[in-house]
Amino acid sequence: MQPLPDTPTRHDQHGNYPQAASVEDFRHNLGAVQARIAAACHRVERDPASVRLLPVSKTKPEASIRLAYAAGCRLLGENKVQEAHRKWQAMQDLEDLRWSVIGHLQTNKAKLVAHFAAEFQALDSLRVAEALDRHLQIEGRSLDVFVQVNTSGEASKYGLAPEDVPDFIEKLPAFSALRVRGLMTLALFSSEAERVRRCFILLRDLRDQLRQSAPAGIGLDELSMGMSGDFEIAIEEGATVVRVGQAIFGARALPDSYYWPTGDTEEPKS
Numbered sequence: 001m002q003p004l005p006d007t008p009t010r011h012d013q014h015g016n017y018p019q020a021a022s023v024e025d026f027r028h029n030l031g032a033v034q035a036r037i038a039a040a041c042h043r044v045e046r047d048p049a050s051v052r053l054l055p056v057s058k059t060k061p062e063a064s065i066r067l068a069y070a071a072g073c074r075l076l077g078e079n080k081v082q083e084a085h086r087k088w089q090a091m092q093d094l095e096d097l098r099w100s101v102i103g104h105l106q107t108n109k110a111k112l113v114a115h116f117a118a119e120f121q122a123l124d125s126l127r128v129a130e131a132l133d134r135h136l137q138i139e140g141r142s143l144d145v146f147v148q149v150n151t152s153g154e155a156s157k158y159g160l161a162p163e164d165v166p167d168f169i170e171k172l173p174a175f176s177a178l179r180v181r182g183l184m185t186l187a188l189f190s191s192e193a194e195r196v197r198r199c200f201i202l203l204r205d206l207r208d209q210l211r212q213s214a215p216a217g218i219g220l221d222e223l224s225m226g227m228s229g230d231f232e233i234a235i236e237e238g239a240t241v242v243r244v245g246q247a248i249f250g251a252r253a254l255p256d257s258y259y260w261p262t263g264d265t266e267e268p269k270s
Contacts, residue, residue, distance in 0.1 A: 005043045005236050009193050011229040019250035020064065026071035029248045037242065040235035051235055054100055056245030059252050062090050068249070069094055077243050079103030081112050088116045102243060104158045107131040114139050121146040121184045121224050124160050129175045136177035143177060146184040146224050149206065151199040157186055162206050173215045182222025183207050187230055196230050200237035
């Protein structure tokens, strides 16, 4: 067995990324992130083409998103459903711009996701699965979904406990409009790389275990894990989707606790 790469996190840069203010800034940042992806893949003998970069535009204004689009972004990730829907409405002229909802979803907002989203990465309840499926059937659409798993064990994070995922997966074929693609997690936010790495290993091992018994039609090829500060470690452990915001768009004004609400706090209705 080969030793694990000694790759550090970059959480010390959190909040310090310069703002992208031009198409050239976005092209430069996207290129830099792609180079980091390629280097991580090289360390573990993976093809960089096996990793999809999902730029995350949460809290960023329409003008910034249009610059990112001009730099080549065609699928963007958003945490808050109503914010994502407003942006979708405002940018209807960009017909090939698609949206991935990557944050916690309340059932009363499932109708919005079913109407406009191309992807939903935070499925962790049967009530949400039922609501999404019902609205998607009305819309005549289907939706790519990832099952969110809480690999850090933190009460502040959404997602299913790892031990609850097998039973949850068994029930998903009942929702025919949901195309299950894989699993998603948010790792521990820590400068201790090995503690972060354990979250990614747990998700990969869980996926490999589930593959042996998953119902027909349930896809478990994808692992969405890793953000600006830790996506290189995630790639070393098998990530196929990395969600990168600040390293592309620049620092955000508020801490991540605002964008990733705690497990006992409902998303604001406004």
